[in-house]
Amino acid sequence: MKDSDKKFIIDYETETWSRCADSYLDTFSMLTGQMLPRVIEAANVTSGSRVLDVGCGPGNSTRALADAGAIATGLDFSESMVAAAKAANPGLSFKLADGEKIPEDDDSFDAVIANYVVHHLPEPAKVFAEAARVLKPGGRFVFAVWGPNPEQSSIGCFVRAVSAHHDPQALPHGPLFGVTDKETFLPLMESAGLTGFELTNHKTEWKCDTLDPVIDGLWTWANVKDFPQEKQDKIMAGMKENCSKFAVEGGYVFPHTAILGHATKP
Structure with missing residues (x-):
């Protein structure tokens, strides 16, 4: 990857998730947090396990590790996310x-997790290698990411609304965005020296009483507030119309899928 392309992705991802720091716990974590029990189980976390949480965001994943008995450390490239994590989790x-340069010693963690993170990385091979470096022999690297794009219903409602009035391809992403096949992830694991890689599919749901968490999260993520007001109004109308099919008594239920990957350091 060219340095200019990498910088473009890093700047975009940092700006985006710094913008989302204050709202993430009340929006996206309602969905992404559902994979944490599976991530923790796959990481073989037990009382006293030392676990590194790469891309910890506002700290809900690090808190889940600590609640499971781990001695957990959260790591994030966004200053705003780290500040939010510290405030919420004294x-x-x-x-x-940066996950490409983890400030920890070799062979120092029993597990490294990355919950909905690796698809944001401009050079995932470097992060996978760093995760392997800081793992103890026998330790596991575990990640969760979105399943296939067509199976992400709430995001699909938003993207379809945006696409009618704006170019969604204008948003850059890391090279693993939308990747769900084992054949892509396996070489990354193997090049990092990790073995026994497995990839599994899981169903999740974003349940909410109103559309507010879904709209607020996606609005902030895409920075729609900076669009012309007329365009915002049209996107909002389209979003609400698209979401109507997921209405249930007392709120909304949006079906989603995720994939879980894990491998072990020999």
């Missing part, structure tokens, strides 16, 4: 750092 350890 007593837990959080560090501002």
Whole structure:
């Protein structure tokens, strides 16, 4: 990847998730947090396990690890996310750092997790290698990411509404965005020296009483507030219309899927 392309992705991802820091716990974490029990189980977390949470965001994943008995450290590249994590989780350890240069010693963690993170990375091979470096022999690297794009119903409602009035391809992403096949991830694991890679599919749901968390999260993520007001109004109308098919008594239920990957350091 060219340095200019990498910088473009890093700048975009940092700006985006820094913007989402204050709202993430009340929006996207309602969905992405559903994979945390599976991630923790796959990581073989037990009382006293040392676990590194790469891309910890506002710290809900690090808190889940600590609640499971782990000695957890959260790591994120967004200063705003780290600040939000520290404010919401006093007593837990959080560090501002890039996953390509993890500020930890070799062979120092029993597990490394990345919950809905690796598809944001411009050079995932470097992060996978760093995860392997800091793992103890026998330790596991575990990640969760979105399943196939057509199976992400709430995001699909939003993208279809945006596409009618704006170019969604204008938003850059890392090279693993939308990737769900084992054949792509396996070489990354193997090049990092990790073995026994497995990839499994899982169903999740975004349940909410109103559309507010879904709209607020996606609005902030795409920075729709900076669009002309007329365009915002049209996107909002389209979003609500698209979401209507997922209405149930007392709110909304949006079906989603995720994939879970894990491998072990020999």
